[in-house]
Amino acid sequence: MNAYGTLLKKLIRFTNIKLTNLAEIVGYDTSYISKWCNKGKLPAAKAAPNVNKCLADVFAREIIIQEEATLFAAEFNASGPYDESSLSSTIFRLLKDAYKRSYDNTSENAQLAGLSSQRMLLWQLDIKNFFVTELPQLLHQLNEPCQILCTMDICGFLKDLSYETGRQAYYTNPVHIKMGINLGGHCKNNSYIPQLYYFLNHYNDISFDFYENTCMDYMNLFIVKNCIAVQCALDKDYRISIAHIITDTAQVNSLYQKVNSEFTLSRLMIHSSDSEELFYNGYRTEFYAHNAFQIMVAKGFEFLLPPEINPRLIQAARDQGFDESMAQLVAHLGITWEEIFEKGAIDFYLLKTNLIRYITDGTIYFADVVYHMSVEERKKHIQHVLDLVQKNPNIRFFIIDDECIPNSEHLFQMSVYNNKRKLFLKNMEHYDARTHLGPSFYTMQNETLIGGISQYFSELQSSSLCNVYGSEDVFRFYEKYGIMIDRMLSIEE
Structure with a gap:
């Protein structure tokens, strides 16, 4: 267990707050908080300040209600004053420091840094390895729901996909992908229909929404919100020949915002839904x-x-x-x-x-x-x-x-x-x-x-x-x- 998980677990035990109540206030499912406490997982770096502030406010409020400020100071080596605002600031600082130590020391973060380094892929073997191995590994390691945009036409890729074996691991966090489809392009006959059906079955743990992409097919972008963007060059057979990987979060999210507006203006063709x-x-x-x-x-x-x-x-x-x-x-x-x-x-x-x-x-x-x-x-x-x-x-x-x-x-x-x-x-x-x-x-x-x-x-x-x-x-x-x-x-x- 990392320093962050140890501290969070200790605070939960000290205040005796129910995990369900904590999850509701923080805005995360109980499974996420449980992973932070016991599985060595961390909140996403971008979300961590808000998460830690919410946690600090909740714990401070409980400590004041239970009149345990003095005992808290003794157990957590904290000094006064002991009003709710000061306690919240103290707990926030403890969580922030523990998060930084855990983030710097975790091997998972080291792996992510290597996977998501900004670079240009020019060879087919490297491009295939990125999309087949590195990208799924990156998505598996994220500690939050994944929002993904892909402007390219799914039908252009179906002919090259293989389903020789079932997938070995499914995503434990929700993954939602908005993707392009062009019935007038690579879908000119019905041969794509069984291939599209097999694709949805193979990735049945992912929620896809397919949009008519004639107005954005030229963008050739694949974007994971808060994480990574890939700008692709396609050859005449609609295969990716060059992939430019962007990891700067500000650039990634600027691209995401712009491209998401294009999806909003496009016609929805296939929609993931519930009962x-x-x-x-x-x-x-x-x-x-x-x-x-x-x-x-x-x-x-x-x-x-x-x-x-x-x-x-x-x-x-x-x-x-x-x-x-x-x-x-x-x-x-x-x-x-x-x-x-x-x-x-x-x-x-x-x-x-x-x-x-x-x-x-x-x-x-x-x-x-x-x-x-x-x-x-x-x-x-x-x-x-x-x-x-x-x-x-x-x-x-x-x-x-x-x-x-x-x-x-x-x-x-x-x-x-x-x-x-x-x-x-x-x-x-x-x-x-x-x-x-x-x-x-x-x-x-x-x-x-x-x-x-x-x-x-x-x-x-x-x-x-x-x-x-x-x-x-x-x-x-x-x-x-x-x-x-x-x-x-x-x-x-």
Whole structure:
């Protein structure tokens, strides 16, 4: 533990202040303060003076309230006077000195200094090493949420990205990136669509907002607020040939402010969102106001559920700590889907591995509620699917053999909901209780983009990766494999 963490921990113990109260006043999550106390982490240098001033004011106030000024002076080797203002100044000085000692001595800071040194990169190997290794390492070591701007067109880079292995480490601090996209540039056909989908899946712990970048593509800038900026020269194939790294904080933030204003004036194309925003801006309501859908399910299968499951989902929402609005949303969605299933035209795209996983595991993700279907509930679910497809021949299933797609276990983490007018992605990894990182949803804000994705799914139906099952095919499938499915269920039972 460094000097700063030791002092902060001692002050918290002396005043007996709750970490949650301290976090609320300082404006940081409790996890950050815990890391400052126990993990050798430090507040960002730019934010440290304000953080230390807030901490000093809080501790001084508590010491005066508890009438422990004399004891404080003895334990912390401080002298009077002992009024609140003087105590605050004394504690601020102690924190400032401890911070400086820790900052100067920490090996992490030495690494950051080396990583973020101002320089020019001229060779492809150095440029690749910076973006693939050094920059992620730098972001991992920051002790605050990261705000990043990239004016360049994501579609220009997709062709060169590789996802041979899953990522070894995810960001523990929130990372939000505003990035450019140009549907009239490198996105002239639908080949970019699966690549963009894989990109969002691979970096599912990062929240991206994509903006139409025709007015700022020439800037070729990548900027991390309060940290670093990279000015790039691109060759004819849209590859970075020269990278000028800027580390002067004043210059970085001046660039950030100017470029951020350009994003504000640009059209938002893809937006990272959460369940509350999706509901209150009416996006969800408008989505379900149609009768034709393309839905690709990455995890579980929360559709065509028996009616008796809905009350259990509502109760699960309450049991999992959601407020009553989530319970009402679950109830509303249950009724809405029942009506759609009766007459709607729905193409379900199901991953073969996910279908097997659902049969054996039974986990579904309904709105924000994670629910584990019992074996008996899964059996009723299967029977209800058979009943519904018999009544509504407009329900079709396209089973995707994802085992034929390299590294598919890393690249299919987001479900797709599309009615050809509205389209959103649901980030299933966000509902992992271990992380809760990344956005809950992505909403498509552009008709051309939605049209391209719709066409891609239509073309996927004739792909060798897809097997189609209409209502009669579903019955034949169950007649052939029903015994095997029952055996799979009986293993858990």
